[in-house]
Amino acid sequence: MVAAVTTMTGAAPGCALLDKGYLSEANLATLRAQGQPCLIAVGREGKAARWPRGAETQRMHRLLRLPWARRRYAQRKTQGERPFAEIKQAMRFRRCQLRGRANVGGEWNLVAAACNLRRLFALGVAPA
Numbered sequence: 001m002v003a004a005v006t007t008m009t010g011a012a013p014g015c016a017l018l019d020k021g022y023l024s025e026a027n028l029a030t031l032r033a034q035g036q037p038c039l040i041a042v043g044r045e046g047k048a049a050r051w052p053r054g055a056e057t058q059r060m061h062r063l064l065r066l067p068w069a070r071r072r073y074a075q076r077k078t079q080g081e082r083p084f085a086e087i088k089q090a091m092r093f094r095r096c097q098l099r100g101r102a103n104v105g106g107e108w109n110l111v112a113a114a115c116n117l118r119r120l121f122a123l124g125v126a127p128a
Contacts, residue, residue: 015038016031017039019076042064086118086119087112
């Protein structure tokens, strides 16, 4: 994923904030070898977890306990999750009504545009 971001934007991300789905010894070792700073969740927040087994995972577990890493990782929740939560809760969008890749893509574009307009209105941005 980091390589795809680098390819698409032409610049490497400053610090990758990733959820537990990306956690593996191989991913951690690769990112560390590339010198890419990252914070990857090793468990669910607020839940008691067993101590991780791999050396890289243990290192990440210790890193995430540091105050600066907690603050930085907490930013992830407000950036990527909020639009989806708003679409599900405030806009009550649970599933697509249409079928087929092109139709679903069009429906999703409409929902995303509506979400963006709601956000602009809430921020008080007036149309040009």
